[in-house]
Amino acid sequence: MEIPEKLIQILASAKRVVVLTGAGISAESGIKTFRDPDGLWSKFNPAELASMDGFMSNPELVWDWYQHRRDIINNSLPNPGHYAIAEMQDLFDNFTLVTQNVDRLHQRAGSKDVLELHGNIIDNYCIKCRHPYEDFIDSNVKEMPKCRQCGGLIRPAVVWFGEMLPEEVLINAERASKISDVFFTIGTSAEVYPAANLPMIAKSSGALVIEINPNLTSISHYLDYSFRIQSGIALPLIVEAIKTYRNKI
Numbered sequence: 001m002e003i004p005e006k007l008i009q010i011l012a013s014a015k016r017v018v019v020l021t022g023a024g025i026s027a028e029s030g031i032k033t034f035r036d037p038d039g040l041w042s043k044f045n046p047a048e049l050a051s052m053d054g055f056m057s058n059p060e061l062v063w064d065w066y067q068h069r070r071d072i073i074n075n076s077l078p079n080p081g082h083y084a085i086a087e088m089q090d091l092f093d094n095f096t097l098v099t100q101n102v103d104r105l106h107q108r109a110g111s112k113d114v115l116e117l118h119g120n121i122i123d124n125y126c127i128k129c130r131h132p133y134e135d136f137i138d139s140n141v142k143e144m145p146k147c148r149q150c151g152g153l154i155r156p157a158v159v160w161f162g163e164m165l166p167e168e169v170l171i172n173a174e175r176a177s178k179i180s181d182v183f184f185t186i187g188t189s190a191e192v193y194p195a196a197n198l199p200m201i202a203k204s205s206g207a208l209v210i211e212i213n214p215n216l217t218s219i220s221h222y223l224d225y226s227f228r229i230q231s232g233i234a235l236p237l238i239v240e241a242i243k244t245y246r247n248k249i
């Protein structure tokens, strides 16, 4: 991967940097994306498995699917892309990581204060009284837990289709995008809103926007740089290039 010298210079002097990630950042950890040809939505129906209506019509099926996904995540490790992003938080005065992922691999790689737009798959809460369910959940146990307060069904703390994103998280992500000098959109198809708006908010507010994705997306041609490469390869090279440049000057 060739990183233009001009881009390295801009990155090395950037002060406010935002990184937006999607499922692609975790692809090299062995976690399937959603919209790639072998992605989750090619085999599973999001209306059935990622909506409140789907959960209410067949809670066991939905719970079972999330248990299966938890099992995969528990047995996966962060990859060089996650670690490079964790390193980026110390390279810039102001750094914000926004993710659509629910797998918590960023945090496992050392990223802090991650803005999780779509919640996470580790936590759970009651659908009736919304009380958090904090007992340990073994991803190998089939039986669905019940709320200790009211006996209601327990669901994963992910955002499903038709649900609002956590308001404060979204406000903070939009604010950071608006004031960023540099914005990275990494491993996301940019098909799901409002997350897909963030690169456009950054671009229209004057940020330099860089995409890292092995495939073209619907926003690729609006952006300043679009690298057709896996994030686990590109990000360590970018971090290294910034450090080398700064050490030279």
Ligand code: OAD
Residues within 6 Å of the ligand: 021, 022, 023, 024, 025, 027, 028, 033, 034, 035, 036, 039, 046, 050, 100, 101, 118, 159, 160, 161, 186, 187, 188, 189, 190, 191, 192, 212, 213, 214, 215, 217, 229, 230, 231, 232
């Ligand atoms: P998608 O599955 O829509 O897109 C994944 C993107 O990652 C694609 O553009 C791939 O080309 C790219 N990709 C694949 N391997 C990669 C790699 N090694 N490095 C970099 N990029 C790679 O996933 P998202 O955009 O994250 O929402 O999807 C957004 C939301 O749609 C998800 O959060 C989920 C889903 O429905 C909910 O469940 C609410």
